[in-house]
Amino acid sequence: METSNPRGRLRALIGVVGLAVLLAGCAGPQRMPPVVTDATPIPALEPGLPALLGIGLAEGRDEFSLSCDGPCVVTDADSGAELAVLAGGASLSLERRGSLVFWRSAADSGAAARIGLRPRDPAHLLTFDDRLWRGDFLVMPTPGGAGLTLVNNVDLESYLLGVVPWEIGRHGTDALAALEAQAVAARTYTVGHLGERADHGFDLFADVMDQVYKGATEEDPLCNQAVRSTRGLVLEADGELVQAYYSACCGGVSSRIEQVWPRPARSYLLNRPDGPGSGKPAFCAGYGKLLWEQSWSRDQLSAILQRTLPDYYREYGAGTRGRWVGAIFHPRHAGADPLRPGDLLNLEILRRTPSGRVADLALTTTAGTYHVRGDRTRWVLAPPAGSGTILRSAMFELKLDRSGEDLQQVTAMGRGYGHGIGMCQVGALARARAGQDFTAILAHYYPGAKLVRLRTEASRIRE
Ligand SMILES: [Zn+2]
Incomplete structure (x- = not known):
């Protein structure tokens, strides 16, 4: 009887196919066969997920x-x-x-x-x-x-239609799998961050503070297709929703989260070369803006540091962040005030993370030496007005030009764009064009995570 009923057939189909796919971290570019399981939703996630x-x-x-x-x-x-x-x-x-x-x-x-x-x-x-x-x-x-x-x-799915094209851009049909991976990452990010902006009276900002959302104007048909074909799918690992961070370009190697941000480690946010291995260039190596350079005159950088070093000291000088940074300021003389940096004398990269990002930048001024950690170097070494608000990445070398003892110019020469945690969007696009489907793309960037369907979406489909 039930198989003659279209809804019954659909229910039976879900029973056979299941909705969870194990994203195998060691699978490389190959997609693992779907693991048939019950459509187990994420217990911590629901029933708190609001309809809107x-x-x-x-x-x-x-x-x-x-x-x-x-x-x-x-x-x-x-x-x-x-x-x-x-x-x-x-x-x-x-x-x-x-x-x-x-x-x-x-x-x-x-x-x-x-x-x-x-x-x-x-x-x-x-x-x-x-x-x-x-x-x-x-x-x-x-x-x-x-x-x-x-x-x-x-509603969540309509929201994503206004997010995906602004977060990964508009591309041809050969990139559909990357748009689908982006839709899953953005959906996971969204659900994982609900409630964090409650003080403001809403769930998420509509800009880079969370995800760029520009409503129904200029939606993209292929991005819409990617949202719809992955409807309700999110990533889960270690019994909780994945922290589905993504950035434009990892520069060739992604980063463990705890090495660049004061956040706990996650099993799926790792230092991973962006494939494909065997000595071939990384998937994101073809990115037109892979390499970048940023210069400051000594006076320009000194002026910027009067703002960014005190901000850094206030935000990272104590508490959890302070413990992550360690000793943040060593005064050059008694009574030196870390909130008054004075003139810039020297910069030196003391330590790098295993992925090649700056782990400890020692910045010496007439007040003392500041230790700037991880991704925060991008805020402290802010570009001059008009050329962006933060440095493109923390994967950079420094060149100092001096005249005698005097610092004249500082140049950062870097790779990649963004924090480099989780999915590399340029790499995802290249993987899609190389024939990987969205589960293989997500398996690379969030190794070991599982794809599951939100209970509300699963129940809608069953009805
Ligand atoms: Zn990459």
């Missing part, structure tokens, strides 16, 4: 306006009461008044603690800052600050 994520699109804005390409409803977000109906294309203005959100349409106005805006028909899209957004809007006074916060409440 809250993505912060704006914080501290004095005023803005919203609209919809079809009829939409203005609600009191706390009681759910409908306050007004907007015609398609009509706009809703919002501004903060005291502790309330004041709203005004062409016909009505009012104020409430939190205002919602949702299309009558979810197929319609909302507009903010000339971009289209799936889901609903929530407007509230910015918690602990001035102005308003705008949150886009959107």
Whole structure:
């Protein structure tokens, strides 16, 4: 009986195929055969996974306006009461008044603690800052600050449609497997970071603080396909969700997390050459921006260090981070203040991580010697204004030009782009073009992790 029922057939199919694939770390570029298991979800993850994520699109804005390409409803977000109906294309203005959100349409106005805006028909899209957004809007006074916060409440899969093309770019069909790997990594990152921005009143920022999300405008058909073909799939290891970090280019070798960030080690975040081995160049070796160079005059770098060294000392001088850094400052004279670096005298790389990244950069100024650890070197050695906010990677050599004893110019010559932890996006694209499927790509960058489907998605498919 059941096999004559389409839904029954689907249920039977899931039973046979299972949804978990073991991503074997030692498999190299070869895909391991799927391991058939029960579709066991991640216990720590659910039932806490909300139906809608809250993505912060704006914080501290004095005023803005919203609209919809079809009829939409203005609600009191706390009681759910409908306050007004907007015609398609009509706009809703919002501004903060005291502790309330004041709203005004062409016909009505009012104020409430939190205002919602949702299309009558979810197929319609909302507009903010000339971009289209799936889901609903929530407007509230910015918690602990001035102005308003705008949150886009959107389901996980729709959110990813607005993330994947901005995180890995737009590519041809030969790169589909890399887009699928990116979709799984971004989905895993998303679910793993829910709740970390609760103080702000939402789940994730819509920029590089979390993942770049630009809504439904300029979605990419192939990225959409990659999100849909991996629907609900996330990575799990050691009984918990994988910390699915990724960066643009690993420079040839990825990094263990604890060697560049003050975070605990993870079994799947390792120092791994980006294949394919046998003396061949790494998968990301063809990246046009693989090698980079950054120069500063002594005065330029000295000026930058007046800002970045005190920031580093304040953030890394104590607590867990302080224990990870170790001795951070050795004064040159009694009473030297680490928050007043003075003039730059010398830089020296004292130690590297096994992946070749700078582990200990000794920076000597007239105040003393600072030890800058791991990925933080990228913030301390910030480029001059206009050429990026942080150094492209921590995998670099230093060249010092002196005139006699005086430092004249400092040049960093480096490889790669980003922190180098987890997936190398350029490497993933090259692997896809070499014929690897997304499970093989993920198996390389998160060795030993398992692919599992979120329980909510699995149950949706079963229904
Ligand atoms: Zn790489």
